Amino acid sequence: MDYQGIIDAIHHEITPELDIGRVASYIPELACVSPRQFAMAVRTMDGETFTTGQADTKFSIQSISKLFSLTLAMQLEGERLWRRTGREPSGNPFNSLVQLERERGIPRNPFINAGALVVTDVILSHLHDARATVLDFVRALAGNPGIEFDLAVAESERSTGHRNAAMAHFLKSFGNLHNDPARVLDAYFHHCAIAMSCVDLASACAFLANDGRLPGTGEAVVSHSQAKFINSIMLTCGTYDAAGDFAYRVGLPGKSGVGGGIVCTMPRHFSVCVWSPGLDGSGNSHAGMLALERFTTRSGISIF
Amino acid sequence: MDYQGIIDAIHHEITPELDIGRVASYIPELACVSPRQFAMAVRTMDGETFTTGQADTKFSIQSISKLFSLTLAMQLEGERLWRRTGREPSGNPFNSLVQLERERGIPRNPFINAGALVVTDVILSHLHDARATVLDFVRALAGNPGIEFDLAVAESERSTGHRNAAMAHFLKSFGNLHNDPARVLDAYFHHCAIAMSCVDLASACAFLANDGRLPGTGEAVVSHSQAKFINSIMLTCGTYDAAGDFAYRVGLPGKSGVGGGIVCTMPRHFSVCVWSPGLDGSGNSHAGMLALERFTTRSGISIF
Amino acid sequence: MDYQGIIDAIHHEITPELDIGRVASYIPELACVSPRQFAMAVRTMDGETFTTGQADTKFSIQSISKLFSLTLAMQLEGERLWRRTGREPSGNPFNSLVQLERERGIPRNPFINAGALVVTDVILSHLHDARATVLDFVRALAGNPGIEFDLAVAESERSTGHRNAAMAHFLKSFGNLHNDPARVLDAYFHHCAIAMSCVDLASACAFLANDGRLPGTGEAVVSHSQAKFINSIMLTCGTYDAAGDFAYRVGLPGKSGVGGGIVCTMPRHFSVCVWSPGLDGSGNSHAGMLALERFTTRSGISIF
Amino acid sequence: MDYQGIIDAIHHEITPELDIGRVASYIPELACVSPRQFAMAVRTMDGETFTTGQADTKFSIQSISKLFSLTLAMQLEGERLWRRTGREPSGNPFNSLVQLERERGIPRNPFINAGALVVTDVILSHLHDARATVLDFVRALAGNPGIEFDLAVAESERSTGHRNAAMAHFLKSFGNLHNDPARVLDAYFHHCAIAMSCVDLASACAFLANDGRLPGTGEAVVSHSQAKFINSIMLTCGTYDAAGDFAYRVGLPGKSGVGGGIVCTMPRHFSVCVWSPGLDGSGNSHAGMLALERFTTRSGISIF
Secondary structure, rough: OOOHHHHHHHHHHHHHHOOOOOOOOOOOOOOOOOOOOOOEEEEEOOOOEEEOOOOOEEEHHHHHHHHHHHHHHHHHHHHHHHHHHOOOOOOOOOOOHHHHHHHHOOOOOOOOOHHHHHHHHHHHHHHHHHHHHHHHHHHHHOOOOEEEEOOHHHHHHHHOOHHHHHHHHHHHOOOOOOOOOHHHHHHHHHHHOOOEEEEHHOOOOOOOOOEEEEOOOOOOOOOOHHHHHHHHHHHHHHHHHHHHHHHOOOOOOOOOOOOOOOEEEEHHHHHEEOOOEEEEEOOHHHHHHHHHHHHHHHHHHOOO | OOOHHHHHHHHHHHHHHHHHEOOOOOOOOHHHOOOOOOOOEEEEOOOOOEEEEOOOOOOOHHHHHHHHHHHHHHHHHHHHHHHOOOOOOOOOHHHHHHHHHHHOOOOOOOOOOOHHHHHHHHHHHHHHHHHHHHHHHHHHOOOOOOOOOOOHHHHHHOOOOOOHHHHHHHHHHOOOOOOOHHHHHHHHHHHHHEOOOOOHHHHHHHHHHHHOOOOOOOOOOOOHEEEEEHEEEEHHHHOOHHHHHHHHHHHOEEEOOOOOOOEEEEEEOOOEEEOOOOOOOOOOOOHHHHHHHHHHHHHHOOOO | OOHHHHHHHHHHHHHHHHHOOOOOOOOOOOOHOOOOOOOOEEEHHHHHHHHEEEEOOEEEEEEHHHHHHHHHHHHHHHHHHOOOOOOOOOOOOOOOOHHHHOOOOOOOOOOOHHHHHHHHHHHHHHHHHHHHHHHHHHHHHOOOOOOOOOHHHHHHHHHHHHHHHHHHHHHHHHHOOOOHHHOOOOOOOHHHOOEOOHHHHHHOOOOHHOOOOOOOOOEEEHHHHHHHHHHHHHHOOOOOHHHHHHHOOOOOOOOOOOOEEEEEOOOOOOOOEOOOEEEOOOEEHHHHHHHHHHHHHHHHOOOO | OOHHHHHHHHHHHHHHHHOOOEEOOHHHHOOOOOOOOOOEEEOOOOEHHHHEEOOOEEEEEEHHHHHHHHHHHHHHHHHHHOOOOOOOOOOOOOOOOHHHHHOOOOOOOOOHHHHHHHHHHHHHHHHHHHHHHHHHHHHHHHHHOEEEEEEEHHHHHHHHHHHHHHOOOOHHHOOOOOOOHHHHHHHHHHHEEEEOOHHHEEEEEEHOOOOOOOOOOOOOOOHHHHHHHHHHHHHOOOOOOHHHHHHHHOOOOEEEEEOOEEEEEEEOOEEEEEEEEEOOOOOOOOHHHHHHHHHHHHHOOOOO
C-alpha cells in the first residue's frame, strides 16, 4: 500500500478546506491557535511511519487523553471499572449533566467528560500522583520522553472549567467520586493539556492496532481482549455526538479532541493521527474528518 | 374567629399522625431530630398570637430561609432580579440540574435550590457579609435578636452538599453567578441553618399578610405590590414539587423546609407557622400539611 | 367599585397594544381572525354585568373549554379523577410528550392537552355523547342556549391535530385512555371549537366565584370544596407555561385559550372575561394579560 | 476455520442458559413461544452453510426487518435518506418519544422505531404496496420464496401498538411522515411479522459481508460503500440501547429483534444468525448474545 502517496494527495486536496472549521473558543489558550495547519502521520505494524504536513508540531491533545487514562484504568481495575461507568453511546453532548442525573451518577461511557472524571478518580485511588503517572505512561507509549504538559492550557482550563467542576461535584453527590473533586479536576485538566505531535500520537496508539502490544518490543500494554474492547469503545463513543457519522464516513475506531487532533486504529494494519485545528459543529476537526474519510476510501481499508 | 380552639383541636387530631412521616436524612444533623414533635403558631393582623404544642422550640428553617433571601434581594434589586431567575413552577425536583441545562442557566424560580443560589449571589454582590445580613434581617422581622445559626447544621450541609456545589459551579459556567461559588455556598448553607421557632416564623412572615408592612409599627419591609408578588410566588412555587397539591388542599401561599416547618400567609387576616419533623414523599411536613388543610377547612378562610 | 369606569379606561389604554401580539396560526381557521379586536365583561356576585368592546362577539374558546370539561368530570368522578391525572404545574409546554413519558402516562394536570384528553375520556366513559353533553353544560352555565360549535374550526383542528393524536395514542399505550382514541379526539376537538362571547364566558364561570353555585338561582354546580379546588388549579396551571407570571402580574385564578380569551375568578367578588386575539410568546392573549393586570391594580382586588 | 465444531460446542455450552431470559410479552402472540429453543447458522462467503439446533424453524424477525427496509430505502433514496433520519446512536430506549421531541421530528437513526417508521414511509412514497415489496425483497435475498408474514403476529402488533401509533402521529405533526399514519403502521407491523429461520436470515444478510453483492450470483444489492455504511449503522445502532455492550462483547455489526433473533456480519468472512427467544433486560436474546460472544472469541475473528 502506498501510504505516502495517499496522504500526500489528501494533504493537497484538503488545503482549501482549512479555512472552514472554527478553532475551539471555550478555552482561551486554544482560541489563539492558527487554523491553517494540517498534519497526518501513519504508523504501520511493521514499524514504518509516513507523514505529511507539520507532523512534528505539538498541539493540545485534549480529549484524546481520555484514551490513555482509560487504558491505564483498565490496567489498574480490569472489569471492575464497568461498575462505575457504562460503555454505551450517550446520545447527548459530551458535557451534559442531564443523562448523569437520569442514570444516578453512572456516566454513559468513559469518553464523555463525566466518565473521564470517574476514570481519573480511579487512577487517583491507585496512584498518588495521577498527573505524572499519565504523563509518564504517554511518554512510554510514544517513545518520546520530551512530551510535556502545556501549563498555560491547564491553567486556562482550570479557571474556566466550571461545568467540569459542576460535573465532579455532581458525581461526588452520587458517591461515584472517591477523591476530593479539586484533586480529580486538577489531574483531569493536566491530562487534557498534554502537548503531542501527530507522530507522537500515531506511535502512542499503535498498541491498539497490534492486539495490545507495543509494535517494536512486543511488550503487552493491555491484553488482546482489552485492546479489542478499547477499539470498540472508540468506535461507538470516541467522537462525541458524531460517533455514528464517524463510523459511517470513516469506518475506523477513532478518538478526537477539541485541539483538532483525531487518532484512529485499523487492527492488524496501522494507527493514524491527523491534526487540523478548525472544528465542525460536533467539535471534531473539520479537515481531519475529511482526511480520514478519504484515507479509508483511497486505501480501501476499513473495519466494515 | 376562635383560632385558639381551632389549633388546639387540630393538635389533638393530628397526634396519631406524628409517627407517619420520615425525618430528613440527607443532612446528618437533621436525621437526629425526634419526629414526635408538633407546634403551630398563628399571628393575626391585629397583633394577637395563638399557639399550640412546642411553639417556642427552635428548629432548622432550611428552605424557608429562601423566603427571607428573596425578600431581601427584591429590596436590593427590584424588577431586575427577574433577569437572573424565572418565576414559574418547575415541574421537576427542587434540586434538579436538568431544567437548568435546558434553560441555559436561568433557574425556573427563586425557591428551587438553583434559584436560591442566584438570589444569594445577588445579595453577596450588594453586601459584604451575606451571612450576617440575612440573619440580622430575620431577627428584625421576627423581633427576636436571639435567633442564631445552628453551626453544626451549617457544617453538616457544607460537607455533604455536593449537589448544591455542582449547581453553583453549573450556574457559574452559564455566567449566572457573579461571586466565587465557595462564598455563595457558604452563605447559602448558613441561611438554611438558621434556627427559629414557630412563634418566630409566624412573626417574621406577618408583613406578607399585611401588604408588606410590619404589623406592629407599620414600617414597610417591601411595597404592597412586592408583598403581593411574594405571596404569588409562594403559592405557585413554595412547596417543592407539590405546589399544586398544596394549593388544592390548603389554599394559602406557603413555604416549606425539610426541617419540617411550613409558613403560610392569608393576606389581610393572618400568618401561620406549623412544625413537625416527619416529611412526606415531596419533602413537606406530613403532619404540617394535614394541620394546615384542617386549619383552612375549619376556619373557612382561604384565598380561593 | 366603579367596574364600568375601570374597564372603559383599560380599553382606552390598551388600544395601542392590539397590534403587538400574533394570532394563533397552528389551526388554519384561527389564523384568519383579525387581531385588532378587544372585549371585556365583568359579572359580579350580585348579578350585575359590565362590558366594554365587542363583548357579544363570539370567538373560539379553545383551551378554556378544559375548565368546563374538568368541572363536569369532577361532578362525575369526584376524587377518583386524581388517580388518572395529577394537579401539579408542568414546567413544560402544554403539548409536550416528554413529561408524559417520564411519568408513565399520568398527565401533570387536567389543563395540559394530555390531561384534557384524559378528562374527556372520563366523560365519554360516563356519557354516550360527550360532544353534546359538554355543549349543553356550557349553555346551561352561561344561560345561553344559542351557544354552538364552530364546525369549521373543529374540522380544522381534526385535520391538523397530529400531535394531539400522538398524545391520545401515547396515553392509550399507558392504559390511561379507556375509549377509542379517535372518539376521544373527536369530542376534544369539538369542545375546543365551542364559540362564545365575553359575556357568555363571564356568566359561565360565575359559579366558581360563588362557592360553586349559580349566582342567579343558587343552584349548586359543584360543592364549595370543589369550587375552591378548581380555582386553585386555575391559578397554578391555567395559563400554560406562564402560570407563575400570571399569578405574579394578575393575581387571580385564570384560564386562557389560544383563541385569545382569558377568564378569571375572584372568589366572593366577580368573574371576568377578556378577549383579544393577538397572543404573546406563551400563547396567552397579549392585550388580555395587560388588561387583567391593570384590572387588579386599579380595583385593588386580588387573591394575594 | 472449523465453524461446525465451534457452533456445536457453543450449542452444548449454552443449553443451561436457555432458562434465563424472558420471552417478549408486550405482543401477545410472541408471549406464547417456548423459551427453550436455540439455533445458529453461519454462511461463509464461499457459499457454505453451517448450522446447529432448530436452524430451519421460523420465528418472528421483528426489528431485524428494519435492516431490510433500510437497505431498500437506501436503494430508492440514496443519500437523501439522511435528510429525514440521523445515523447516531440514541442513548434512549428504542421506543422513546423524548428524543424525537427534542430533535423536532428527526429520529436519531433508522433502527429505533421512529426511524423505521420514516424508512417505511419513504418506501411507501416510492412503491404502492410496501408490504409486498419488502416481503418479495426478503424472499429474493434469502433465496426462499416460501417466506411469509405471520398474520396473527401482525394483527397482534396492530391492536396493541399504541405507542408506535403515537410515534407515527408525532412524526406526522413534525412533517416527517408523508403518507397516512395508518398505512405506514400497517406496512411496518407486517414487516416486523415476517417469519424466517436462522438459515433464511444468514443467507439474506450475506450480501452485507460480501461488499453488497449476493454471494452466489455476484449481483449487486447495494454498492460497496452502502454495504460498508449499513454495517457501520448496525454496529453503532443495531442492538437497541446495548450497542456499546454488543460491540464490546461481540465485536461484530449486528441487528437484533425481540423475537429472539440476532444477525451479524463479518465483512469478507461470513454472516451469522442466532436465535433463542429468551431476552435480556435490553431486549436482546440472552443466549444469542452469549453464543455470539463465544463465537468471536473461539474463532478469533472480529472487526476489532
